[in-house]
Each structure stands twice: as C-alpha cells, then as structure tokens.
Amino acid sequence: xxxxxxxxxxxxxxxxxxxxxxxxxxxxxxxxxxxxxxxxxxxxxxxxxxxxxxxxxxxxxxxxxxxxxxxxxxxxxxxxxxxxxxxxxxxxxxxxxxxxxxxxxxxxxxxxxxxxxxxxxxxxxxxxxxxxxxxxxxxxxxxxxx
Amino acid sequence: xxxxxxxxxxxxxxxxxxxxxxxxxxxxxxxxxxxxxxxxxxxxxxxxxxxxxxxxxxxxxxxxxxxxxxxx
Numbered sequence: 001x002x003x004x005x006x007x008x009x010x011x012x013x014x015x016x017x018x019x020x021x022x023x024x025x026x027x028x029x030x031x032x033x034x035x036x037x038x039x040x041x042x043x044x045x046x047x048x049x050x051x052x053x054x055x056x057x058x059x060x061x062x063x064x065x066x067x068x069x070x071x072x073x074x075x076x077x078x079x080x081x082x083x084x085x086x087x088x089x090x091x092x093x094x095x096x097x098x099x100x101x102x103x104x105x106x107x108x109x110x111x112x113x114x115x116x117x118x119x120x121x122x123x124x125x126x127x128x129x130x131x132x133x134x135x136x137x138x139x140x141x142x143x144x145x146x
Numbered sequence: 147x148x149x150x151x152x153x154x155x156x157x158x159x160x161x162x163x164x165x166x167x168x169x170x171x172x173x174x175x176x177x178x179x180x181x182x183x184x185x186x187x188x189x190x191x192x193x194x195x196x197x198x199x200x201x202x203x204x205x206x207x208x209x210x211x212x213x214x215x216x217x218x
C-alpha cells in the first residue's frame with residue numbers, strides 16, 4: 001500500500017480492544033513523545049541523526065517541577081509555561097483523585113518522536129515500551145504525540 | 147497521518163505542535179480533551195475511527211483570558 005505525500009502507511013487494521021472493566025475501575029497509563037523526563041535522568045540524544053530509541057519512566061506522582069523536556073522538534077513555549085499542555089500529568093492525577101479512572105500506573109512513559117528508522121523503532125523502542133506498559137498492568141493507555 | 151497509521155481510536159485536536167492538550171493554564175480544556183479521549187474508548191464503533199474535537203481559535207481566546215486574569 002502506498003500513499004502520496006506520506007512515508008507512513010499501514011494496510012492492516014487492528015481490531016478494537018474492548019474495555020475489560022469500567023473506566024472508574026481501570027488503571028490508566030500515559031505514553032508521550034514529548035521527551036519529558038525526570039530531572040537528573042539521562043537526557044535524550046536530541047541531536048543524533050537517526051534519533052534516540054530509548055524511553056524514560058516518569059513517575060505518575062511527579063510534579064511539573066520534577067520534570068524537564070529534552071526535545072528540539074516541537075515548539076515548547078507553551079509547555080515551559082504549563083507542562084500540562086503537552087504532558088498533562090496534573091490533569092491525570094486529578095482524574096485519579098476524583099475516581100474518574102481507577103488509578104494510574106506507577107510510571108508514565110516518554111520518548112522523543114524524532115526517530116528516522118521505523119523498522120528499528122518497531123523492533124526496539126516499541127517492543128520495549130509495550131512490555132513496560134504491560135508490566136505496569138495498565139488497562140488502558142492514553143498516547144499523545146508532541 | 148493519523149488516517150495512514152490507523153490507530154484503533156484517535157482524537158484529532160486542532161492545535162499546533164507541542165500543544166496537543168490545548169493552551170497553557172486552560173484546565174477545563176485540558177480536562178475535556180482527556181475526558182473525551184477516555185470516553186471515546188467506550189463509544190468508538192470501529193477500529194481506525196477518528197474523533198474531531200474543539201476549535202483552536204475558541205480555546206486560544208479563552209486561554210489568553212485566563213492568563214490575563216492570572217496576571218491581574
């Protein structure tokens with residue numbers, strides 16, 4: 001399958017996975033390409049020509065002051081004023097406190113979206129991340145690009 | 147691009163890069179985007195469905211008003 005103007009195509013459709021339990025009983029995780037990471041953790045390699053295929057764990061209990069952004073490929077002016085505009089950690093914490101969701105996984109996940117080798121991404125980062133999310137026993141995941 | 151990738155469920159938001167949950171300090175909008183996305187997990191009828199949501203111009207105006215109030 002090909003599409004004019006895009007290198008990204010996928011011919012197969014993954015069937016919908018139904019919710020296994022009500023939202024209020026479900027554990028939510030968050031996966032972001034925003035390059036958000038706890039201060040003091042190894043910075044993403046934002047200048048590597050083919051990208052950085054690692055991810056960072058972000059404690060779901062963290063505050064925006066605990067976190068920093070290592071990413072050059074999107075405008076961060078809004079995020080530097082209010083991180084929730086790209087990594088809505090405080091909003092997700094509120095939803096858990098209010099029992100809108102059953103809870104949050106211990107960690108959220110972040111990586112950088114600049115990865116120029118989709119095969120390598122699929123074999124490494126995607127597999128590693130999927131395993132980490134499954135280990136956190138997440139019932140559903142909110143994924144957000146940056 | 148979302149149509150090409152075919153995620154099971156997706157919410158399309160009309161914001162510029164780096165601002166996918168709306169505008170800074172607009173708590174209600176940030177919450178609404180998340181709430182709509184989570185609700186869509188339940189209401190989506192077929193794989194690959196994309197939910198259109200919100201108008202950027204409206205939220206930008208509201209966000210500017212919120213920041214103005216914070217400074218006053």
